[in-house]
Amino acid sequence: MQLLEERIRRDGKVRAGGVLKVDGFLNHQMDVELFEAMAREWHRLYAGAGVNKILTIEASGIGIAVFVAKEFGCPCIFAKKTQTRNIDGSVYTSRVESFTHGRVYDVIVARDFLGPGDRVLIIDDFLAKGAALLGLSKLVEDSGAELVGAGIAVEKAFQDGGKLVRERGIRVESLARIASMDSETGVTFC
Amino acid sequence: MQLLEERIRRDGKVRAGGVLKVDGFLNHQMDVELFEAMAREWHRLYAGAGVNKILTIEASGIGIAVFVAKEFGCPCIFAKKTQTRNIDGSVYTSRVESFTHGRVYDVIVARDFLGPGDRVLIIDDFLAKGAALLGLSKLVEDSGAELVGAGIAVEKAFQDGGKLVRERGIRVESLARIASMDSETGVTFC
Secondary structure (H helix, E strand, C coil), X not given: CHHHHHHHHHHCEEECCCEEECCCCCCCEECHHHHXXXXXXXXXXXXXXXXXXXXXXXXXXXXXXXXXXXHHCCCEEEEEEECCCCCCCCEEEEEEEECCCXXXXXEEEEHXXXXXXXXXXXXXXXXXXXXXXXXXXXXXXXXXXXXXXXXXXXXXXXXXXXXXXXXXXXCEEEEEEEEEEECCCEEEEC | CHHHHHHHHHHCEEECCCEEECCCCCCCEECHHHHHHHHHHHHHHCCCCCCCEEEEECCCCHHHHHHHXXXXXXXXXXXXXXXXXXXXXXXXXXXXXXXXXXXXXEEEEEHHHCCCCCEEEEEEEEECCCHHHHHHHHHHHHHCCEEEEEEEEEXXXXXXXXXXXXXXXXXXXXXXXXXXXXXXXXXXXX
């Protein structure tokens, strides 16, 4: 998606260790006009897929996902991260390893809000190693709902998450796919 | 706001210990049509106040706050919670005590995104003891920005946070103010 790629080129900052800072418009300060345009694009891509629930994960997916829910006219659920192991039977749970933060956490969704008959589109800001996306897709599977696919804002295509997820038969629509990035030469898209 | 009060009466659940569960429409599964209506109401209440930045706190404030930003045609920032003390000089920081979770954390906002000339409206889902709202208002003050006021979805008016915040001269517009609640008789609004 040209609009997002241009914005990343203009305002994104490449830091050491493969970190792309987009906190001026995507995941700290949020450009809601951009989010609306992104939501319209996923709505176009998943038209006719019968999406009736949007699922994201706290925190930085939420701002994007609610505009997608508005496009589809359906509710949006955010999975919660927790490090407590005292989880009762009222939730679906999945373990996720965060490479950015170097820790493992559980993500949970209340059983009340996901189940057979739901057709779920997962929305998140980043796809790198695919841990969060695979964790969310397991929650959907456990619930008996149908996973329609995923909408990702920025995919680091030089990492293996996208390949891993697509090999499992999950449709992934990333609006910006980064082929390579470097703090001197900047970002190259696929 | 009648729409929100009716929804709380219908779908809210009062639990032991003064807990109001609204996770079916407000802070786990999110009803984005309701959020849009709430955003329009705050836009009406703060019309002419020159709001040019929305500030909220992760996670459950974000879904509401982005729709408010859309109404005002301005960016939305979410303050991040962190328990690390290694905070460099690039952020404003404030300590907040969470009574719900029984711990203290720091909230941070990057200096790049808040400063003199900004007129800030704080948005959050709950106001009880006022800790989060006072923490956010300190960040705004430290940045040199002007705090226009706060928009709260649900105020527990039987707790002292609202009084405490208003006594400091901060304008607070809560869309539902709960006078009392009880697991048998339900919720009474102010």
